[in-house]
Each structure stands twice: as structure tokens, then as C-alpha cells.
Amino acid sequence: METSKDMVPREVQEQEKNDDKSLKGTLFSSIVFVGGGIIFFMVLLFVIYMIRV
Template identity: 60%
Template sequence: METTENLTIEEQEEQLDKESLKGTLFSSIVFVGGGIVAFILLLVIVYMVRL
């Protein structure tokens, strides 16, 4: 009988894919979201300096 700790190769690959997708989502949110926020802040700062 198989225990829960003995994972097949397919199950191990699936688990690694899930972890990889989580890392990709996190980095996308941080870098893309951070870039958008930084650009908006830059526009606001430039606008306020010109007033």
C-alpha cells in the first residue's frame, strides 16, 4: 500500500507546478503593480511641481 508521503512523479511535478505558479503570480503582482503605482506617483509629483 502507498502512504501519503510517497508521491508519484506526476504528483511531484503537479506540486512543483502549483508552487511555480504561486511564485509567478506573486512576482507579477509585485513588479507590475509596483510599476503602475510608481508611474502614477511620478505623474502626481510632476503635476504638483508644475502648479
């Protein structure tokens, strides 16, 4: 049985909006911290290599 948007309780709509914000925040932090960690490690290895050469 399908319900229209008018029949969905307001709390459910607010929860869906909060879930979207939470997922976007999680994606952003994952990209920043994981991607930043990988890039930092690569730069660190490069710097160590250049110092030794």
C-alpha cells in the same frame, strides 16, 4: 479510465506540487512588478504635477 491517487506515480505528484509553487510565484511576481510599476508611474506623474503647480 480513472486512476486513484495510489496508482499515480510519485514523480507526477511531485511535478504537480512544483507546478503549483511555480504558478503562485509567477502570480506574486506579476502582481508585484506590474502593479508596482503602475503605482510608481502614477506617483511619478503626481509628483511632477505638484512640482509644476
